[in-house]
Amino acid sequence: MATADFLLGSTYNFHSNEGPSLNLQAQYVSLRDEVRQVIDRVFESQHFVLGAHGRALETAIADYSQTKHAIGCASGSDALLLALMALDIGRGDEVITTPFTFFATGAAIARLGAKPVFVDSDPHSYNIDATKIQSAITSHTKAILPVHLYGQCADMDPLLEISRSSGIPIIEDAAQAIGAEDRGRRAGSMGLVGTLVFIQRRISVALATVEC
Numbered sequence: 001m002a003t004a005d006f007l008l009g010s011t012y013n014f015h016s017n018e019g020p021s022l023n024l025q026a027q028y029v030s031l032r033d034e035v036r037q038v039i040d041r042v043f044e045s046q047h048f049v050l051g052a053h054g055r056a057l058e059t060a061i062a063d064y065s066q067t068k069h070a071i072g073c074a075s076g077s078d079a080l081l082l083a084l085m086a087l088d089i090g091r092g093d094e095v096i097t098t099p100f101t102f103f104a105t106g107a108a109i110a111r112l113g114a115k116p117v118f119v120d121s122d123p124h125s126y127n128i129d130a131t132k133i134q135s136a137i138t139s140h141t142k143a144i145l146p147v148h149l150y151g152q153c154a155d156m157d158p159l160l161e162i163s164r165s166s167g168i169p170i171i172e173d174a175a176q177a178i179g180a181e182d183r184g185r186r187a188g189s190m191g192l193v194g195t196l197v198f199i200q201r202r203i204s205v206a207l208a209t210v211e212c
């Protein structure tokens with residue numbers, strides 16, 4: 001159960017009608033040549049889905065995130081769904097998670113007919129409060145799904161202890177926390193499976209939060 005795998009969501013733009021929510025031009029200028037070369041290589045190969053580029057990304061993400069494997073998916077929502085499906089979670093099952101997250105976390109659970117059981121968040125980190133998990137466990141609990149919000153990992157040691165003693169697996173929603181760490185362990189590498197997403201705002205928010 002200590003072996004974490006990664007399910008990767010897709011990249012997409014985040015713009016409102018008023019314009020980009022974040023100006024990433026300065027960062028792009030410093031990486032422009034490298035980025036353009038890679039884009040050229042992808043277009044020349046015409047391998048837009050899976051293939052060598054997809055595999056290279058999966059390997060790089062697995063290395064970076066200290067996991068054995070990484071698997072590319074269409075979106076973070078799909079990654080969550082696949083993780084839950086891999087654990088055979090469905091109607092009548094319960095998944096303990098946090099209410100303070102993007103709606104996709106609870107939606108993936110509900111989409112399979114399972115019940116999201118919301119445990120309140122810790123007032124300091126805004127991540128799931130580990131002290132409230134034990135009393136939420138029932139005979140129907142099939143997974144615990146913490147979210148590493150804004151680039152800050154949930155306090156994983158107490159969660160891992162609960163998982164170890166109860167046998168209930170942990171799925172980490174690391175959509176907002178690629179590269180974030182809890183005591184040297186990368187987000188998504190601590191539970192049975194982790195999901196992450198690339199989106200400019202999330203990665204930037206993550207970095208800003210980690211630097212604080």
Ligand SMILES: Cc1ncc(COP(=O)(O)O)c(C=O)c1O
Nearest residue numbers: 009075076077102104173175197
């Ligand atoms: C915590 C969290 N989980 C899951 C998702 C779902 O990712 P996607 O929008 O790629 O489906 C998001 C997206 O913002 C998220 O912030």
